[in-house]
Amino acid sequence: MEHDERFGHARSVTLPGPLALDGGQVLTPVTIAYETYGTLNADASNAILICHALTGDQHVASVHPVTGKPGWWVRMVGEGKPIDPARHFIVCSNVIGSCMGSSGPATAAADGNPYAMRFPVITIRDMVRAQAMLLDHLGVRTLTAVGGSMGGMQVLEWAATYPDRVKSAVIIASAARHSAQNIAFHEVGRQAIMADPKWRGGDYYESNDPPAAGLAVARMAAHITYLSEAGLTEKFGRQLQARDAVGFGFDADFQVESYLRHQGLSFVDRFDANSYLYITRAMDYFDLAEEHGGMLANAFRGSKARFCLVSFDTDWLYPTRESRSIVQALNAAGAAASFVELSSPYGHDAFLLEAPELNRVVDGFLRAGGL
Numbered sequence: 001m002e003h004d005e006r007f008g009h010a011r012s013v014t015l016p017g018p019l020a021l022d023g024g025q026v027l028t029p030v031t032i033a034y035e036t037y038g039t040l041n042a043d044a045s046n047a048i049l050i051c052h053a054l055t056g057d058q059h060v061a062s063v064h065p066v067t068g069k070p071g072w073w074v075r076m077v078g079e080g081k082p083i084d085p086a087r088h089f090i091v092c093s094n095v096i097g098s099c100m101g102s103s104g105p106a107t108a109a110a111d112g113n114p115y116a117m118r119f120p121v122i123t124i125r126d127m128v129r130a131q132a133m134l135l136d137h138l139g140v141r142t143l144t145a146v147g148g149s150m151g152g153m154q155v156l157e158w159a160a161t162y163p164d165r166v167k168s169a170v171i172i173a174s175a176a177r178h179s180a181q182n183i184a185f186h187e188v189g190r191q192a193i194m195a196d197p198k199w200r201g202g203d204y205y206e207s208n209d210p211p212a213a214g215l216a217v218a219r220m221a222a223h224i225t226y227l228s229e230a231g232l233t234e235k236f237g238r239q240l241q242a243r244d245a246v247g248f249g250f251d252a253d254f255q256v257e258s259y260l261r262h263q264g265l266s267f268v269d270r271f272d273a274n275s276y277l278y279i280t281r282a283m284d285y286f287d288l289a290e291e292h293g294g295m296l297a298n299a300f301r302g303s304k305a306r307f308c309l310v311s312f313d314t315d316w317l318y319p320t321r322e323s324r325s326i327v328q329a330l331n332a333a334g335a336a337a338s339f340v341e342l343s344s345p346y347g348h349d350a351f352l353l354e355a356p357e358l359n360r361v362v363d364g365f366l367r368a369g370g371l
């Protein structure tokens with residue numbers, strides 16, 4: 001293939017749009033940061049779109065530019081992996097609203113200043129519409145969509161919004177709507193950010209002094225929901241830090257405390273507080289049934305896709321019953337659906353960790369679909 005500026009690692013495109021948003025506003029232009037791996041085949045039939053979770057990004061299988069760590073899904077994507085650049089044309093883009101290069105609150109608005117909280121409220125469907133614009137730009141019409149957590153929500157939305165474009169859909173550790181408990185946890189995080197005096201109504205970009213403390217607390221609270229009680233107990237139990245370092249008191253005496261603080265502090269190095277507000281809000285508003293007259297099955301009636309759903313038995317954030325209700329709706333809509341609940345000690349984040357069973361399921365499903 002001749003060199004084409006559209007393809008390769010670490011790309012960004014600014015499209016004129018306009019992108020009409022669910023909230024009634026219009027985004028124009030729309031910048032989308034993305035990565036591609038592999039080559040689109042002659043009949044453009046091997047495209048796989050990977051949709052990332054809340055704090056993920058386009059660096060699915062390449063070194064993260066801020067943390068220097070490997071991509072967030074190198075266990076799933078790469079040579080010899082279920083999603084393989086030798087066979088597939090892989091696209092992963094940063095969702096709009098995020099902070100890794102796609103249009104979001106830190107982006108300059110028409111007046112040259114960052115949007116901050118003037119950025120329009122976005123939905124999961126808006127994220128997907130932006131991805132569709134990117135795929136049009138890349139010459140991809142039909143695709144397989146794969147994602148975990150919020151990525152799974154985007155996959156569901158792809159199947160509902162573009163029923164003739166999605167051939168196969170893999171939805172992992174996800175749900176078709178946010179529950180009251182999900183919204184409640186997100187609200188704790190948002191309030192932590194907004195209560196930080198450095199948040200300044202969202203106008204902190206010029207100060208170079210973001211609301212790091214608030215964002216760190218938001219991440220700490222959220223991170224607990226990504227784990228399981230058994231996993232936390234196994235990892236830390238009630239173990240204390242070295243007693244010569246920390247004694248009785250309110251410093252991080254327990255190892256689990258210091259672990260959570262570490263997760264919070266390392267998060268603020270790579271994420272923007274306003275983006276956290278916008279993306280958690282998009283997840284909260286997600287209710288696929290509501291978008292389709294109150295019946296989830298209606299969302300899938302026109303879909304030509306085959307679906308694969310995977311849940312984890314220790315995931316209490318998006319528990320197995322959420323996946324089952326999606327499968328029931330798919331069955332009612334006459335769509336082809338397979339479902340498996342996998343056993344893992346790791347809770348919701350199991351999809352990001354070593355999970356050979358998950359790899360086998362995804363590999364088998366993709367190959368059965370001719371990919």
Ligand SMILES: CC(=O)SCCNC(=O)CCNC(=O)[C@H](O)C(C)(C)COP(=O)(O)OP(=O)(O)OC[C@H]1O[C@@H](n2cnc3c(N)ncnc32)[C@H](O)[C@@H]1OP(=O)(O)O
Pocket residue numbers: 052053054055056057072255256258259260262266349352353
């Ligand atoms: C699509 C997406 O979802 S992308 C976003 C996903 N990525 C993230 O969320 C990144 C942050 N999250 C994590 O690291 C998640 O825990 C996972 C699931 C992705 C990784 O899990 P694991 O590999 O089991 O890592 P673990 O949760 O044990 O965390 C390891 C870190 O905690 C630190 N740590 C472990 N114990 C302690 C302790 N007692 N005190 C302080 N720090 C500790 C380790 O030093 C390590 O630090 P480092 O990441 O800076 O190297």
Ligand SMILES: N[C@@H](CCO)C(=O)O
Pocket residue numbers: 053054055056149150226349
């Ligand atoms: N831990 C992942 C999954 C959250 O759903 C993230 O931070 O995006």
